[in-house]
Amino acid sequence: MNDNERRFIERLQQRDERAFNELVETYGPRVYRLVYRMLGRREEAEDMAQEVFVQVFKAISQFRGDSRLSTWIYRVAVNLCKNRTKYLARRHDDAQDALDAVAEHEPLHEAKGVTSADVSRPDHLVEGMQVEAIVRYCIASLDPDFREALVLRDVENLSYDEIVEITGVAEGTVKSRIHRGRLALKQLVERALGESIS
């Protein structure tokens, strides 16, 4: 941690509102993307991203600098997402909206390699968006521990060390969850699409 970072953290710990604004401006978009990927719903993600920073504001005095600030914020975000997921699961608030979105879709082989980022062919765009919705629904259906590991590794592209720091579980466990998560996701996607993705 360099001097600038240390001074910035000191300002945060003194509850400097301008410093906190800077923190939210810097990490807000990244935290929003992470929680959106963990929860799968935009409205929920926006509220959760705000909640993450409220918790960070409350708990910043406990930050000792043992890990990077970004890793610590990610840890707060992941823990809050897990709690929210469990809460929603208890209320049986599953992703019904996503189900509606995937009621009809094109075969995967016709949308191969296409995401909604590709706008050169409108028909491919629609197919890509359908596949995206299916995959999002399948990820949302995964066990929360698997989903967390997969999002951090395969979507956020974090290293195993970072995932270990964020989740607080052993590296072997992280690797195992990623492996099992991929297998589970593959099965779910293939079942939803009715074809192999290999």
Next chain:
Amino acid sequence: MIDERDPAEPALDDASEARLRNLMQGAFSTPERDNSPDVLRGVQQKLRDRSGGKFYTDGWSTIRHAPISTFLVTGLAMLVLMLFVVFALAPLSGRAERVRNEPAPVELVTPSN
């Protein structure tokens, strides 16, 4: 460290793994293209409410950047006001009239006997 992986579990081949990763990244690419929501406003509002007005109560703490334009406009307005006052009051200021400093005529009175 404990590896929870069951040796009996089927392995995922590289092609499937790459395809799966590609699908996951594609599935969540949309919010990166869209503008992220304004997280800061919501955070300030929540902290203001939950702290009972202890934090983010004044207007200065909730702005994102120093209000340079406000400073400039205020400065210019003050300058214009001062110039107006100077020009408006200048005619009223008056000038000291030149006083002819000639000695008063002296009438010589001759003493009568």
